[in-house]
Amino acid sequence: MDKENNHSKSFIVSVSPHIRSDESTGRIMWSVSASLLPAVIMGAYYFGPRAIFALALCIVSSVFFEFLYLKILKKDITINDGSAFLTGLLLGMNLPASVPFYIPVAGSFFAIIITKQLFGGLGYNIFNPALIGRAFLLVSFPKLMTAWTEPSPAFIKIDAITTATPLGILKEEGYTKLIEIFGDKANLYSHLLYGNRAGCIGETSAIALLLGAAFLFYRRYITWHIPLTFIGTAALIAWIFGGNSGLFSGDPLLHILSGGMMLGAFFMATDYVTSPSMKSGQVLFGIGCGFLTMLIRLKGGYPEGVMFAILIMNCFSPLIDRGFKSKIFGAVKKK
Amino acid sequence: MGFLVFKGGIHPADKKELSADKKITETIKPPKVIIPLSQHIGAPCKPVVTINQEIKKGELIGEATGFVSAPVHSSVSGKVISIIEIPNIMGRMVTSVVVENDFKDEWTLLKDNPDYMKLSPDEIKEKIKNAGIVGMGGATFPAIVKLSPPKEKPIDTVIINGSECEPYLTGDYRLMIEKPSEIIEGLKIIMKVLGVSNGFIGIEDNKPLAIESLKKAVINSEGINIKVCSLRTRYPQGAEKMLIKAITGREVPPRALPMDVKVVVHNAGTANAIYEAVRFGKPLIDRVVTVSGEGIREPKNLLVKIGTPISHLIEECGGLKENAVKVISGGPMMGFAIASLDMPVTKGTSGITVLTEKEIVHTEKFRPCIKCGRCIDACPMGLMPSMLSVYSERGFFEGAKEYNLFDCFECGCCTYVCPSKRPIVHLIRLAKTQVKP
Ligand code: SF4
Ligand code: SF4
Numbered sequence: 063m064d065k066e067n068n069h070s071k072s073f074i075v076s077v078s079p080h081i082r083s084d085e086s087t088g089r090i091m092w093s094v095s096a097s098l099l100p101a102v103i104m105g106a107y108y109f110g111p112r113a114i115f116a117l118a119l120c121i122v123s124s125v126f127f128e129f130l131y132l133k134i135l136k137k138d139i140t141i142n143d144g145s146a147f148l149t150g151l152l153l154g155m156n157l158p159a160s161v162p163f164y165i166p167v168a169g170s171f172f173a174i175i176i177t178k179q180l181f182g183g184l185g186y187n188i189f190n191p192a193l194i195g196r197a198f199l200l201v202s203f204p205k206l207m208t209a210w211t212e213p214s215p216a217f218i219k220i221d222a223i224t225t226a227t228p229l230g231i232l233k234e235e236g237y238t239k240l241i242e243i244f245g246d247k248a249n250l251y252s253h254l255l256y257g258n259r260a261g262c263i264g265e266t267s268a269i270a271l272l273l274g275a276a277f278l279f280y281r282r283y284i285t286w287h288i289p290l291t292f293i294g295t296a297a298l299i300a301w302i303f304g305g306n307s308g309l310f311s312g313d314p315l316l317h318i319l320s321g322g323m324m325l326g327a328f329f330m331a332t333d334y335v336t337s338p339s340m341k342s343g344q345v346l347f348g349i350g351c352g353f354l355t356m357l358i359r360l361k362g363g364y365p366e367g368v369m370f371a372i373l374i375m376n377c378f379s380p381l382i383d384r385g386f387k388s389k390i391f392g393a394v395k396k397k
Numbered sequence: 398m399g400f401l402v403f404k405g406g407i408h409p410a411d412k413k414e415l416s417a418d419k420k421i422t423e424t425i426k427p428p429k430v431i432i433p434l435s436q437h438i439g440a441p442c443k444p445v446v447t448i449n450q451e452i453k454k455g456e457l458i459g460e461a462t463g464f465v466s467a468p469v470h471s472s473v474s475g476k477v478i479s480i481i482e483i484p485n486i487m488g489r490m491v492t493s494v495v496v497e498n499d500f501k502d503e504w505t506l507l508k509d510n511p512d513y514m515k516l517s518p519d520e521i522k523e524k525i526k527n528a529g530i531v532g533m534g535g536a537t538f539p540a541i542v543k544l545s546p547p548k549e550k551p552i553d554t555v556i557i558n559g560s561e562c563e564p565y566l567t568g569d570y571r572l573m574i575e576k577p578s579e580i581i582e583g584l585k586i587i588m589k590v591l592g593v594s595n596g597f598i599g600i601e602d603n604k605p606l607a608i609e610s611l612k613k614a615v616i617n618s619e620g621i622n623i624k625v626c627s628l629r630t631r632y633p634q635g636a637e638k639m640l641i642k643a644i645t646g647r648e649v650p651p652r653a654l655p656m657d658v659k660v661v662v663h664n665a666g667t668a669n670a671i672y673e674a675v676r677f678g679k680p681l682i683d684r685v686v687t688v689s690g691e692g693i694r695e696p697k698n699l700l701v702k703i704g705t706p707i708s709h710l711i712e713e714c715g716g717l718k719e720n721a722v723k724v725i726s727g728g729p730m731m732g733f734a735i736a737s738l739d740m741p742v743t744k745g746t747s748g749i750t751v752l753t754e755k756e757i758v759h760t761e762k763f764r765p766c767i768k769c770g771r772c773i774d775a776c777p778m779g780l781m782p783s784m785l786s787v788y789s790e791r792g793f794f795e796g797a798k799e800y801n802l803f804d805c806f807e808c809g810c811c812t813y814v815c816p817s818k819r820p821i822v823h824l825i826r827l828a829k830t831q832v833k834p
Contacts, residue, residue, distance in 0.1 A: 075735070080758075185766050393779075
């Protein structure tokens with residue numbers, strides 16, 4: 063040993079390339095989490111301490127379940143890569159603020175253990191864990207998961223008033239009634255933009271979500287391919303088929319800004335693992351999400367369709383990836 | 398012309414500032430040189446010297462043994478002290494001639510022939526062949542082969558590759574600044590041999606001084622159509638196929654050669670060597686080597702005799718810093734990490750890059766693919782490196798083949814960008830050894 067050290071230093075011999083970009087999985091996950099902060103703040107502002115409680119519980123239990131699973135299976139503990147944190151955060155943002163404590167815990171268990179780890183862990187899951195978590199809760203606890211409360215800024219009211227979401231009103235009572243409730247169209251849009259409306263904790267403030275999305279675009283963590291085609295398709299369908307006075311009388315803006323469209327299109331459908339990797343495939347994926355969302359909203363039994371739309375398209379991601387192979391440099395273009 | 402781009406690629410920090418302003422200087426004469434008889438792609442040479450034989454500088458020591466082969470010459474005058482087997486950078490054993498330097502620098506016949514442009518293409522080719530010139534960018538393909546395209550493949554364009562897109566390396570850059578006319582003359586010779594009237598020199602736009610220098614040299618040489626192209630700086634701009642695409646807009650089909658799209662590419666260093674061979678009859682016995690990186694005390698551009706041990710160069714550059722952990726023959730993107738500094742500089746050694754803990758990545762702890770698609774966007778060949786790496790990781794090599802495994806030229810872009818730090822190139826190489834093309 064000594065001799066070797068004196069003779070010459072031993073160098074690391076490994077395969078090229080020898081340098082790497084400083085991007086890492088962890089940095090991406092934490093950045094996406096950070097980009098959700100504005101929406102979280104708005105959610106906390108409108109829905110109060112209960113919202114913060116639900117969010118915190120989701121995050122803590124998600125990270126805990128991830129830790130537990132990895133520990134039991136004696137795998138590397140990778141909780142600081144931020145992926146379980148992000149899943150917990152997204153799950154929490156997809157819950158109504160009024161849920162009792164066991165809902166976040168059960169949802170996190172389903173998201174982390176069933177959807178992610180049992181499928182092989184990060185990178186191997188087919189479905190978006192947070193969305194499966196939510197779908198599971200919606201199916202198992204339909205009442206609790208649709209107990210919407212009136213947003214009450216500045217934490218004034220202790221007992222929140224139960225109400226319906228704009229999409230719920232639209233479905234049950236129609237467009238005219240919705241406008242009536244909010245006064246006029248402009249007022250409705252402004253409520254939707256700021257987030258002053260009933261809905262899940264993190265989905266209501268379109269402005270805050272757009273701010274976060276802008277950050278992700280700037281960092282190139284997401285590209286236009288999924289969100290724009292998603293929202294564009296939904297808007298088009300809403301405009302053409304969404305109205306009650308014939309074709310082309312719908313209100314696309316209402317559909318874009320309400321429900322989970324903003325949160326879903328920018329932050330959930332863009333999840334790398336569960337969406338196609340090829341840009342061309344992503345366009346198809348986005349169109350599919352938009353189409354299915356509107357199909358459910360307009361024709362389905364639920365007022366909201368973003369979650370199921372994304373989950374259904376998740377199934378097709380591997381297939382889409384197989385269908386859209388990249389164009390090899392120099393390959394002869396097919397006529 | 399005027400496309401100047403290719404798809405994909407990456408922007409690593411080029412780190413050229415470490416050595417870009419260092420003039421090319423000759424190394425102190427090495428006491429002995431170890432000259433491998435296979436420094437090129439193709440058949441190894443047959444030794445034509447015996448132990449204890451006195452030889453002169455530039456004397457033939459290894460004879461080419463086929464069409465795709467290149468003779469090897471002694472870079473010093475002195476005595477052959479042994480003929481040994483040493484590993485090359487790829488770990489293959491290569492017969493090598495060890496020559497003890499007598500420091501007399503006695504040349505074999507060198508003759509200045511200022512009228513070299515009057516030589517016939519065949520005479521020129523003979524000189525280039527005898528000089529043992531190979532692609533000096535690192536590919537080490539015998540130059541003569543590229544200059545002898547088969548009849549059915551006419552050539553209409555010659556490109557001199559001055560991109561030098563690997564981070565740290567500045568040898569070609571210095572050559573372009575210090576010897577622009579020689580490079581232009583080299584290009585003219587190549588154009589004459591191939592009977593081509595379109596010549597291009599492609600340089601990345603992060604090297605404005607080199608572009609200027611060559612533009613000036615072109616103005617001075619009249620009556621010939623040579624264009625200096627400023628290319629967008631992006632790795633791997635210097636890869637032949639990307640360079641051809643950027644300059645001519647032509648795409649070399651998978652598994653085909655540049656000559657299939659009527660183009661021949663030579664590196665700037667090779668053009669200089671061709672000029673020296675044709676004008677003076679000088680064989681390829683020295684080359685410019687950049688010694689750089691955060692782990693070396695004094696980065697330099699050195700004119701090095703082939704066969705000089707790498708340790709000699711390191712010493713000349715003030716030695717390694719304490720924190721040096723990796724020594725690479727070539728640049729950090731495609732170079733080979735070497736285990737021992739005893740290895741000699743060969744015709745393909747474009748640089749020695751010494752890295753510290755800070756620059757390197759430990760790849761033992763990589764994460765699963767998160768399908769982010771970054772590698773797909775970065776791959777200049779339009780492959781899906783993620784699929785290649787996943788298939789190879791699972792041992793499903795046939796699957797990798799379906800994803801065009803063999804079109805990968807191991808540029809490393811995919812691996813560079815992967816946020817999960819997956820050793821994609823490594824997995825691709827593994828797969829390549831497991832299935833037949
Ligand atoms: S190493 Fe191969 S797969 Fe990776 S980017 Fe380069 S050509 Fe593409
Ligand atoms: S860059 Fe890495 S993580 Fe992303 S798709 Fe490629 S292999 Fe997977």
